[in-house]
Amino acid sequence: MELGTIDDDELDILLNDLLEVYGYDFTDYSRASLKRRVNRLLQIDKFPSFAEFRYKVRASPEYLKRFVEEITVNVTEMFRDPFFYKVLRLEILPVLSTYPLIRIWHAGCSTGEEVYSMAIMLQEANLLQKSLLYATDLNPDVIKKAMAGIFPLSQMKQYSENYILSGGIRDFSSYYSAKYNHVKFNEDLRAKVIFATHNLVSDRSFNEFQLILCRNVLIYFDHNLQQKVFTLFDQSLEPLGFLALGNKETLRFSSLSSKYNQVGKEKIWRKVA
Amino acid sequence: MEKSSIRHHCSLLIIGGSAGSLDVILMLLPSLRPGLSFPIIIVLHRKNSFDSTLTDLLASKTTLPVKEAEEKDILTPGIIYVAPADYHLLVEKDGTLSLDYSEKVNYSRPSIDVTFETAAEAFGPELVCLLLSGASADGTEGLKVVKKHDGIVIVQNPVTAKVAYMPQHAIADVVVDRIIDASEIDELVNTL
Ligand SMILES: C[S@@+](CC[C@H](N)C(=O)[O-])C[C@H]1O[C@@H](n2cnc3c(N)ncnc32)[C@H](O)[C@@H]1O
Numbered sequence: 039m040e041l042g043t044i045d046d047d048e049l050d051i052l053l054n055d056l057l058e059v060y061g062y063d064f065t066d067y068s069r070a071s072l073k074r075r076v077n078r079l080l081q082i083d084k085f086p087s088f089a090e091f092r093y094k095v096r097a098s099p100e101y102l103k104r105f106v107e108e109i110t111v112n113v114t115e116m117f118r119d120p121f122f123y124k125v126l127r128l129e130i131l132p133v134l135s136t137y138p139l140i141r142i143w144h145a146g147c148s149t150g151e152e153v154y155s156m157a158i159m160l161q162e163a164n165l166l167q168k169s170l171l172y173a174t175d176l177n178p179d180v181i182k183k184a185m186a187g188i189f190p191l192s193q194m195k196q197y198s199e200n201y202i203l204s205g206g207i208r209d210f211s212s213y214y215s216a217k218y219n220h221v222k223f224n225e226d227l228r229a230k231v232i233f234a235t236h237n238l239v240s241d242r243s244f245n246e247f248q249l250i251l252c253r254n255v256l257i258y259f260d261h262n263l264q265q266k267v268f269t270l271f272d273q274s275l276e277p278l279g280f281l282a283l284g285n286k287e288t289l290r291f292s293s294l295s296s297k298y299n300q301v302g303k304e305k306i307w308r309k310v311a
Numbered sequence: 312m313e314k315s316s317i318r319h320h321c322s323l324l325i326i327g328g329s330a331g332s333l334d335v336i337l338m339l340l341p342s343l344r345p346g347l348s349f350p351i352i353i354v355l356h357r358k359n360s361f362d363s364t365l366t367d368l369l370a371s372k373t374t375l376p377v378k379e380a381e382e383k384d385i386l387t388p389g390i391i392y393v394a395p396a397d398y399h400l401l402v403e404k405d406g407t408l409s410l411d412y413s414e415k416v417n418y419s420r421p422s423i424d425v426t427f428e429t430a431a432e433a434f435g436p437e438l439v440c441l442l443l444s445g446a447s448a449d450g451t452e453g454l455k456v457v458k459k460h461d462g463i464v465i466v467q468n469p470v471t472a473k474v475a476y477m478p479q480h481a482i483a484d485v486v487v488d489r490i491i492d493a494s495e496i497d498e499l500v501n502t503l
Pocket residue numbers: 110111112113114115118145146147148149152174175176177180236237238239252253254255284412
């Protein structure tokens with residue numbers, strides 16, 4: 039190993055270890071990004087050799103937590119891509135409002151900003167009471183943060199701008215209370231949210247939904263794994279249900295695409311009946 | 312510095328630029344010969360993360376197909392791929408593209424370093440990278456990796472750059488194969 043970087047063979051060894059020792063399967067993730075993140079971690083934590091890095095990952099469940107946290111990309115925002123949220127607000131929520139109980143799944147929700155954004159829109163549409171949101175991620179640490187609903191105050195200016203662009207007309211600051219340099223989102227926003235860990239690679243379908251959001255997760259998966267996850271979503275979606283992906287993700291090349299119609303120009307697909 | 316064309320088999324050209332580089336690219340595009348035997352990736356820093364008009368602007372200047380890079384795109388000769396705003400663009404060893412929304416690198420997303428580095432691993436000596444004008448340090452680390460994998464490194468002459476910092480930074484730190492004036496870029500690319 040050259041200082042601070044691992045090669046493809048070493049990466050394979052490491053991925054095998056993770057699967058064997060912890061049951062985490064990263065083998066079908068996009069390689070270039072995965073390798074970059076592993077090398078980044080190696081440098082930050084200053085491991086002198088691959089052997090030592092490997093030993094630490096295998097031997098220390100504590101370190102594994104850090105590994106997963108750093109290898110997966112957790113970057114997220116409230117009302118990220120405001121125009122996507124606008125379409126949800128104006129076109130999808132009115133359809134969902136006709137159901138007696140609305141079930142939504144946020145798969146790969148990271149620290150929950152996406153979930154709180156959705157809860158805000160549901161509340162504004164008077165739908166939150168009859169909704170149930172499942173917020174899942176493979177990483178237990180981000181789920182904990184999502185449950186707490188505490189985010190940096192410094193982000194609120196940006197989020198409030200996003201919120202307005204998404205069609206929000208209230209005072210965004212009414213949704214949280216600020217304390218020092220953090221804000222805590224109102225308890226009622228998460229009253230209808232169930233937070234849980236769920237691994238899209240290895241866990242199964244656990245319910246049927248009218249809307250599944252899985253945004254900016256599939257870009258990290260290779261083509262085969264994407265197909266597998268699309269099948270999982272298909273099994274978890276009611277007829278006429280919606281699947282929402284990230285701005286750069288598509289169902290177009292999937293074998294399932296013939297069963298779905300894209301909603302306008304957004305990355306939202308509706309399952310045919 | 313060697314003045315003749317670069318004798319090298321090119322399977323991928325990546326152009327990285329920041330402040331002051333758009334004009335250079337707009338000047339280059341109309342003179343690209345049709346049917347280039349390699350794909351081109353353009354990684355440009357931009358101010359507005361919502362801006363998707365860049366691809367249209369670039370497409371209007373050339374007869375070569377220009378598209379915003381999508382994940383899993385298969386790099387195809389003669390096509391120009393533009394890194395989308397707000398994502399890193401990575402090159403996989405199987406010649407496909409991946410996108411990544413991780414932390415900014417050098418305050419930038421897309422980061423030129425990320426694309427240079429991953430492409431260096433994927434294409435080795437068949438990669439040619441060109442770094443243009445800019446006020447950022449982005450690109451330099453990536454060019455080092457390109458050199459390590461025996462790729463070709465070309466940097467715009469800081470004297471002809473609107474903002475000299477980025478090419479200067481690279482020249483100070485990397486053994487570049489060639490320093491080139493803005494006006495010579497088209498000839499170089501057409502003879503790669
Ligand atoms: C970039 S974040 C996306 C957050 C949010 N959906 C958004 O678009 O802003 C990607 C998330 O996917 C999660 N993830 C990665 N692999 C996963 C898997 N196999 N199963 C479930 N979640 C996964 C990561 O832990 C991370 O929190």
